[in-house]
Amino acid sequence: MNSELFYKQPKTLLNKGTGFLSDYSHSLNPYTGCSFGCSYCYVRQMPVSTFRQREWGTWVDIKQEAAELLRKELRRAKVKGRVTIFMSSSTDPYQPIEHQEKVTRSLLEVMAEDPPDLLLVQTRSPLVRRDIDLLQLLGDKVRVSMTVETDLDEIRKRFTPNAPPIAARLQTLQLLADAGIATQAAIAPVLPSSEAFPDKLRPLVDRVCVDDYFMGDGSGGKRTRNLGIRSLYEEWGLEEWYDPFAYQIVYDRLKRVFPEEQIYVSRQGFAP
Template sequence: MKPSIETKTARSILTKGTGFLHGYSHTLNPYAGCAFGCSYCYVRRMPISLFREEDWGAWVDIKENATDLVKKEIPKARKKGRVSIFMSSSTDPYQPVEHKTHLTRGLLEAMIEESPDFLFLQTRSPLVTRDIDLLKQFKNKILVSMTVETDLESVRKIFAPSAPPINARLKAIQELRSEDIPVQAAVAPLLPCSEQFPLKLAEVTDRLTLDDFFMGDGSGGKRTEQLGIRKLFEENGLLDWYDRQAYLKIKRRLQEVFPENSIYISQEGFYPPKGSDC
């Protein structure tokens, strides 16, 4: 079922970075809502979703004036200090509607003109490769973070059936890397995976972040509990993976194929990289 799409006029587009993302001066969400509708998304338990009559994943609001706002708000924010932006914290900037709107592309074009000191671009969509021409212009002032929470399509279809296929995401990471665009794989949140997962990641990236529900949902796992995710694990015979120590097993496997300084855990992997001066 296609989500309902509405166009809205936003009052502002940059939001002060707080909580899990306090390492950034601002967050930027070009859309409200997300058509990927992943079952484990912590945004489901936030006011933007709770106060909406439609289910998460069934609606998307397009912030039609986002580009004009960012051109005005970045210079204003810069007067108060360095500007580092996390895009996006409560939506995916490359969800399906972006094929039509080109809103995220317009924001990138605007940020090339009014450049932030650093841009962290978080997505799970291979559509990000469409904008390689723009991403290259940010040079070392950007990091693209591609969510790859498992290597098993059967698992993805249980937890995130509307999200892009895993192999397409791995291919996108490889393509970005081949163009010298800073990129990482975000195994976040970790889902059940095969023993070959670390090797598959090593083929396409030299940087990754490992996170799980308990560290990364902003509430110590409480939001995830409220979503009933444990039941999904149980119903599919995967309950052993719903454990606070499960990530350590995968971390050990990753350490066998990645240098220690290439593996980041939870929040540190979403901070501006060292050397970005943010």
């Protein structure tokens, strides 16, 4: 999807962690908007999207001079106590424009020089592999959480046609692990998958988080219902997967190959 690009001068970057992310001191979004434009993205129902009067996925704000602003804010935040950062809560820090603009990389450079107590990088993009050098500098203060909602690329194409292929994400998890970077697979939200899904993840990660629309959209599933996602499941005959207990299917399959202490559910799996 081609997105319209806008260049903005943000007044702040570090936002207080609230709601689902209240375990973190701050959230950090290198961009506003996301060109992946996933059909089920809860941000579609948030003010950042609804006030824009443009379809989610068709625009991206690029935050200029972000590194220098973060440098100042990070210094101030550290004076007040522990700094734990979730990057990102309402965009993907490695969406396609990052190839060109490198805003996320510039923020990692700042944090490599002056590390927070913990940084969680949440992405679905293989582009994160580009920054392995900086992630290694952060050592045990960083974890990369790679969204892998399913192992079936035909399902990925139905729900998130503009997002990266599943195989590329799995390969990236392997590269990150080989580089000694802490990782997890985030099956979030749970999409229809095969029984072999856990076996594909087992060699790559020792930590898996399972989340769904009902636990993870910040409104008990209301935002997702307003998007009409159920109709997609009905159209494809997948109704059993649109259910508050559908995550249990995947959880039970994971338990066959992962120790239970390596499987996390919803907010617990994203906590610092």
